[in-house]
Amino acid sequence: MKYVSTRGGVAPIPFKEAVMMGLARDGGLLLPESFPDVRDRLADWAKLSYESLAFEVVRLFADDIPADDLRAIVRKSYATFSPVPPAPDQAWTGPEVAPVRPVGPVHVLELFHGPTLAFKDFALQFLGNLFEYVLGEGGRELNVVVATSGDTGSAAIHGLRGRKGVRVFVLHPAGRVSPVQELQMTSVLDDNVFNIALAGTFDDAQRIVKGLFSDLPFKDEHRLGAVNSINWARVLAQVVYYFYGAFRTMERTGAKEVSFVVPTGNFGDVFAGYVAARMGLPVRRLRLATNENDILSRFFASGVYSLGRVVPTLSPSMDIQIASNFERWLFLHAGRDAAQVRAWMDAFAKNGSLEVPRAADGSLDATLCAGRADTAATLETIRRFHADFGYLMDPHTAVGVSVALASGDAAGGAPVVCLSTAHPAKFPDAIGRATGDASLATEPRVEALKGAPTRKFPLPNDLRAVADFVAART
Ligand SMILES: *Cc1c(COP(=O)(O)O)cnc(C)c1O
Numbered sequence: 001m002k003y004v005s006t007r008g009g010v011a012p013i014p015f016k017e018a019v020m021m022g023l024a025r026d027g028g029l030l031l032p033e034s035f036p037d038v039r040d041r042l043a044d045w046a047k048l049s050y051e052s053l054a055f056e057v058v059r060l061f062a063d064d065i066p067a068d069d070l071r072a073i074v075r076k077s078y079a080t081f082s083p084v085p086p087a088p089d090q091a092w093t094g095p096e097v098a099p100v101r102p103v104g105p106v107h108v109l110e111l112f113h114g115p116t117l118a119f120k121d122f123a124l125q126f127l128g129n130l131f132e133y134v135l136g137e138g139g140r141e142l143n144v145v146v147a148t149s150g151d152t153g154s155a156a157i158h159g160l161r162g163r164k165g166v167r168v169f170v171l172h173p174a175g176r177v178s179p180v181q182e183l184q185m186t187s188v189l190d191d192n193v194f195n196i197a198l199a200g201t202f203d204d205a206q207r208i209v210k211g212l213f214s215d216l217p218f219k220d221e222h223r224l225g226a227v228n229s230i231n232w233a234r235v236l237a238q239v240v241y242y243f244y245g246a247f248r249t250m251e252r253t254g255a256k257e258v259s260f261v262v263p264t265g266n267f268g269d270v271f272a273g274y275v276a277a278r279m280g281l282p283v284r285r286l287r288l289a290t291n292e293n294d295i296l297s298r299f300f301a302s303g304v305y306s307l308g309r310v311v312p313t314l315s316p317s318m319d320i321q322i323a324s325n326f327e328r329w330l331f332l333h334a335g336r337d338a339a340q341v342r343a344w345m346d347a348f349a350k351n352g353s354l355e356v357p358r359a360a361d362g363s364l365d366a367t368l369c370a371g372r373a374d375t376a377a378t379l380e381t382i383r384r385f386h387a388d389f390g391y392l393m394d395p396h397t398a399v400g401v402s403v404a405l406a407s408g409d410a411a412g413g414a415p416v417v418c419l420s421t422a423h424p425a426k427f428p429d430a431i432g433r434a435t436g437d438a439s440l441a442t443e444p445r446v447e448a449l450k451g452a453p454t455r456k457f458p459l460p461n462d463l464r465a466v467a468d469f470v471a472a473r474t
Contacts, residue, residue, distance in 0.1 A: 006331035008338025022226025039280035109245040117423035120155035123234035128159030147205035150177040154184035186454035200461030229268025238272035257282035265318035267325035289403035300370035306353035371403035382434035
């Protein structure tokens with residue numbers, strides 16, 4: 001499998017090179033040249049454990065890594081999770097890293113049983129092992145620079161801490177991540193971990209990281225690597241749980257297809273679902289859900305992708321107005337026409353807005369659609385699911401569940417799988433506001449962080465300052 005750029009300026013490259021490149025050298029994003037059709041394997045895949053399924057999916061895209069090595073990488077990546085015993089009404093009998101729970105009208109795919117209690121562990125544990133493997137082959141060194149709205153940073157730090165040949169620089173918007181998220185990052189004191197508290201928003205941090213990567217001499221001299229969801233390996237690791245979640249839900253309900261609702265910020269997670277559908281997973285509807293930072297839900301309603309102002313919400317990992325993976329969808333939507341993508345992205349850079357023509361029936365995509373839930377709806381969903389079903393969910397998950405209920409998808413026949421992207425104990429303030437009791441949300445790994453020694457480096461919202469900080473330490 002070879003990889004190409006959405007901007008058309010990278011000759012086809014193999015998987016390992018695509019992983020190490022991160023952002024494509026022409027400023028675009030890397031994508032496989034084609035998506036394998038797996039429809040004739042679904043029945044066999046439905047019988048596999050998470051780990052075995054992950055190996056089968058990933059090997060189709062990572063064919064330049066020998067099978068035994070890849071199997072070991074995948075095994076190590078999910079061994080750090082806390083597997084959950086299977087539910088009694090379930091056909092699958094093994095312990096689960098991604099359990100599906102029927103809760104009221106929806107099925108909740110719990111993706112928060114990894115070391116930092118958010119779905120990003122699925123991708124970043126894998127990426128950490130992948131980096132170590134590839135770097136070990138060449139005796140090379142890599143300096144990961146990443147912007148985070150909260151969860152990417154902690155997942156990246158826990159995926160990369162202590163690894164040979166890797167340093168990790170994490171930029172978080174100072175004061176705009178939850179206290180638990182901040183502690184999960186700054187309490188890691190390994191020598192190869194640098195937490196930068198940036199005086200700005202997440203989008204500012206993202207812009208600075210993109211600025212460092214587009215300065216090619218700097219990128220080469222300091223061997224920069226990316227772990228943002230722009231890195232293809234992250235999307236790839238996330239494709240797996242769409243298959244897994246669909247299989248568990250179909251076997252429980254007898255349905256032949258499912259719909260997904262995905263709380264969305266950078267469009268990485270939902271794009272992984274889009275890839276699964278393109279490979280032949282029977283997905284009726286793939287609905288992204290945003291909070292008040294709704295550039296994507298406005299786009300799927302209007303065809304116009306236009307920049308808004310970032311407002312802080314209860315779901316900070318979705319407080320994003322520039323969805324860095326959206327370009328991948330644009331490229332596929334344009335029939336892989338890189339010139340068209342360049343024209344759209346130029347328009348967006350110039351005017352803060354781009355417009356995509358609709359199909360004859362008025363839609364933008366046969367599978368993908370969107371919805372939005374505001375703070376009041378999010379809080380009410382947390383409150384009601386706790387009161388009615390005894391199920392506590394985090395505010396990101398609640399945005400998705402709220403959108404799922406409002407959309408009427410659940411009435412449409414196919415069961416609705418809502419991705420639960422974080423453990424509620426990461427967001428006790430929101431739980432307290434919704435239910436009146438912040439202490440409902442507890443988790444031993446969160447309790448253990450309290451009072452731990454921390455380290456962080458405050459920096460101004462300035463590309464030069466960050467570049468100098470990185471240069472001085474590499
Ligand atoms: C990162 C994150 C999201 C958004 O995922 P994207 O891939 O950026 O769309 C949603 N919920 C939580 C808890 C997250 O950490």
